[in-house]
Structure formats: C-alpha cells, structure tokens
Amino acid sequence: MSSAEGSEPYALACRQLRETIDRLGLDGDFYNRLRAPVRALEVALPIRMDSGEVKTFRGWRVQHCLARGPAKGGLRYHPEVTLDEVKALSMWMTWKTAVVNVPFGGAKGGVACDPKEMSRDELERLTRRYTSAVLPILGPETDIPAPDVNTNEQVMAWIMDTYSANKGYTVPSVVTGKPIQLGGSRGRREATARGCLFAVLETLGILGISIDSCTVAVVGFGNVGYWAARLLGEAGAKIVAVADSKGGIYNPAGLDVEAVARTKRETSTVAEYPDGERLPSDAVYEVDCDILVPAALGGQINSRNASRIKARIIAEGANGPTTREADEILGDAGTFVIPDILANAGGVTVSYFEWVQGLQAYFWSEQEVNAKLKTHMGAAFHEVYALAEREKVDIRTAAYMLAVTRVAEALELRGLFP
Numbered sequence: 001m002s003s004a005e006g007s008e009p010y011a012l013a014c015r016q017l018r019e020t021i022d023r024l025g026l027d028g029d030f031y032n033r034l035r036a037p038v039r040a041l042e043v044a045l046p047i048r049m050d051s052g053e054v055k056t057f058r059g060w061r062v063q064h065c066l067a068r069g070p071a072k073g074g075l076r077y078h079p080e081v082t083l084d085e086v087k088a089l090s091m092w093m094t095w096k097t098a099v100v101n102v103p104f105g106g107a108k109g110g111v112a113c114d115p116k117e118m119s120r121d122e123l124e125r126l127t128r129r130y131t132s133a134v135l136p137i138l139g140p141e142t143d144i145p146a147p148d149v150n151t152n153e154q155v156m157a158w159i160m161d162t163y164s165a166n167k168g169y170t171v172p173s174v175v176t177g178k179p180i181q182l183g184g185s186r187g188r189r190e191a192t193a194r195g196c197l198f199a200v201l202e203t204l205g206i207l208g209i210s211i212d213s214c215t216v217a218v219v220g221f222g223n224v225g226y227w228a229a230r231l232l233g234e235a236g237a238k239i240v241a242v243a244d245s246k247g248g249i250y251n252p253a254g255l256d257v258e259a260v261a262r263t264k265r266e267t268s269t270v271a272e273y274p275d276g277e278r279l280p281s282d283a284v285y286e287v288d289c290d291i292l293v294p295a296a297l298g299g300q301i302n303s304r305n306a307s308r309i310k311a312r313i314i315a316e317g318a319n320g321p322t323t324r325e326a327d328e329i330l331g332d333a334g335t336f337v338i339p340d341i342l343a344n345a346g347g348v349t350v351s352y353f354e355w356v357q358g359l360q361a362y363f364w365s366e367q368e369v370n371a372k373l374k375t376h377m378g379a380a381f382h383e384v385y386a387l388a389e390r391e392k393v394d395i396r397t398a399a400y401m402l403a404v405t406r407v408a409e410a411l412e413l414r415g416l417f418p
C-alpha cells in the first residue's frame with residue numbers, strides 16, 4: 001500500500017487495485033465492486049471542552065468490504081485525518097486481513113482532532129460521542145474497531161463501555177486491542193511489532209543473514225515503533241536509531257531501548273535521550289543500518305530520501321510509509337521491502353484471536369497467542385514469497401495479488417444480491 005507522491009491516498013489505493021486486477025486477469029467488474037466502500041459514514045461530534053466552549057469535530061467510519069467477514073480496522077485520531085485517507089486505509093485493511101487469511105473485511109475510522117491538545121476527559125467525551133454516532137454500524141458481527149494512531153487500550157475500553165451501555169449488556173467483542181482486564185488478548189499490545197519481527201526473521205532466513213549481526217533504525221516510537229525496537233533488540237539486533245514526531249536519536253554503539261522509552265515518558269520525546277547524537281526525525285530514515293522500520297505515518301519514504309536509505313531490509317510497520325516513486329528507487333537498489341499489508345498484519349491477526357477468545361469467553365496464554373501468531377505470519381510470508389518468486393514480481397505486488405484473489409473468490413462464491 002505504498003502511497004503516491006502528490007496524489008490522494010484513495011486514488012492511489014484504487015490504482016493499486018486496478019493494476020492488481022489487470023495483472024490477475026480478473027473481470028473488470030471486480031474493480032467496480034471493490035473500488036467503492038460498502039459503507040462510509042460521516043459524523044459531526046459536538047463536544048463540550050473543559051473550558052466550557054463547544055467544539056464540533058468531524059469523524060468517519062468506513063467499511064470497505066464485507067465479503068470475507070465482519071469489517072475490521074483501527075480508529076485514528078489525528079488533525080489531518082480525512083475521509084479520503086480513511087477510505088484508502090479501509091481498503092488496505094481488506095487486503096491485509098486477506099493476506100493473513102483471517103475472516104474479516106476491511107474498515108477504518110478516523111476523527112480529525114489533535115489529541116495532544118486535549119485533556120483525558122475531552123478525549124473520553126469525544127470517544128463516547130463518536131461511538132454513539134457510529135453505533136448503528138458497529139457490532140461484534142458487523143464492524144470491530146481497534147487502536148491506531150493516537151488511540152489505545154483506554155480508548156477501546158470507552159468504546160466498549162459506550163456500546164455496551166446502549167445495548168444494556170456487556171459486549172466485549174465489539175472492539176479489540178482493549179485492556180486484558182476487559183477481555184483483551186494477551187500479546188495484543190505488542191502483536192503488530194511481533195508480527196513485524198517474525199516477518200523480518202523470515203526475510204533474514206531467506207537472505208542468509210543472522211539477526212545478531214544486524215543494526216536497526218525505527219521511525220515512530222508509539223505502539224508499533226517502541227515494541228518493534230524492543231522485540232528486535234531482544235531477538236539480538238542492535239537498535240542504533242529511533243525517532244518520534246519531535247526528533248530522533250542515533251548511537252552506532254546501540255541504544256538502551258527501555259532507557260529511551262523512559263526518556264520519552266518523562267520529556268515526551270526520544271530526542272532528549274542523552275546517550276547519542278540528536279537528529280531531525282526524518283534523518284533517521286537515512287542512518288547506517290541493516291533494517292529500517294518505518295512506524296509513524298504514511299508517505300514518509302519518498303523520492304526525496306529513498307536513494308539515501310542504506311538499510312537492506314525495510315519492514316513497513318506503518319501503513320503506507322513508502323511512495324510509489326520510492327518503491328521503484330528501492331527496488332532498483334535491491335532493498336528487500338516487506339510491505340505493510342504483510343509486515344504489520346500481526347496486529348489484526350491477534351485482534352482476530354482476541355475476537356475469537358471473546359466470543360468463546362475462553363482465554364489463551366501469551367505463549368499460545370504468540371505461537372499462533374508465528375504460525376499465521378510464517379504461512380502468510382511464505383505464500384506471498386512463493387507467489388513473488390513464481391510470478392517474478394516484488395513482495396508488495398505478490399501480497400496484493402494474493403489478497404485480491406482471496407477477496408475476488410469470496411465475492412464470486414457469494415454471488416450477487418438480489
């Protein structure tokens with residue numbers, strides 16, 4: 001799901017779909033059926049701020065495709081979220097759930113707000129109002145949100161509580177990524193990064209490289225970035241650089257990830273970490289390293305910086321971090337790019353496990369969750385890699401081909417209503 005430079009994400013998502021359908025030789029009808037989301041709901045959210053002032057925020061929930069199961073996808077709080085972006089992200093969720101073969105369709109939600117400028121009470125009111133507004137289309141069998149940029153377990157708990165209050169009984173399975181105390185899954189918090197780790201380990205196996213010899217740079221130090229740095233470090237790699245939105249820190253001798261996380265908690269940025277060279281956030285893409293994990297926002301690896309990226313492997317923790325122009329530059333340079341719909345699919349995979357556990361009201365150990373995640377990610381990786389080898393295409397193209405084939409098969413089998 002690399003994004004195009006200077007074009008809107010949804011136009012890009014449609015172009016990727018068109019190209020994949022053409023490559024697969026599928027009927028053009030599939031393009032028309034899969035281009036537009038099944039549902040897109042726009043909501044206005046008037047919230048009383050702590051100052052007493054009433055502010056109205058805009059929000060969206062988009063369900064792209066329900067062919068393979070209930071809609072599934074994160075909720076994003078960011079000042080620059082747009083309907084266009086949410087539509088693109090919902091389509092990408094359809095492909096992601098199909099690549100890892102979990103029985104969901106794709107969805108995404110967003111609220112245009114700046115959570116960094118809002119109090120906890122304001123965020124709670126916004127979340128509850130958003131949930132009430134999209135409630136008619138949410139539900140454990142219809143559409144199941146999860147955390148994304150600037151939303152977390154607490155936000156999921158508020159959504160679950162608001163939904164349950166409206167129903168009159170507790171419905172834990174209406175969200176995933178919720179706290180363990182409320183029916184969350186063990187291992188969900190770090191699942192996206194753990195899936196990314198498994199994908200990196202598979203790649204290293206193919207390239208014949210040992211993780212102990214690898215250096216890593218991670219851009220974004222939230223849920224995905226922090227856990228990616230920590231788990232790759234625990235697996236034996238040396239974390240040499242990390243960045244968040246306020247700046248980056250680089251130390252070729254290696255960073256103590258836990259100490260960096262403490263610095264971020266205390267000062268709100270990793271850049272204040274004393275033991276290393278301070279860099280602008282985007283300079284961290286270009287540091288000397290073997291593995292680069294973009295784990296922030298979309299479009300950040302582009303034609304301006306791609307040729308300066310030194311990493312041999314890029315594992316896309318973020319959604320849509322690489323533009324098409326950058327993809328070509330990286331392809332020519334022989335960089336092994338593990339595309340987002342594969343590299344960060346560990347999150348939705350464990351969300352699926354959480355949903356299953358909730359429906360059964362029977363919970364698994366962390367070892368069990370991680371072992372199943374490993375099996376799922378390994379199978380998806382090898383299916384995609386085998387397809388790439390067979391069709392002589394890059395990994396991203398192969399992942400799209402696998403995903404669109406699965407969704408098209410489901411549509412074909414279900415037929416048309418009426």
Ligand code: NAD
Nearest residue numbers: 148149150192220221222223224244245281296318319347
């Ligand atoms: P988060 O809000 O927890 O963290 C985002 C991080 O990115 C923060 O550290 C922030 O400071 C940093 N950031 C923002 N702008 C930046 C910039 N310009 N340069 C450097 N850093 C910047 O979000 P998250 O849940 O970790 O999500 C990160 C990415 O991973 C997103 O693209 C998201 O869609 C994707 N993703 C998340 C999940 C999940 O389970 N949370 C699953 C799949 C994909």
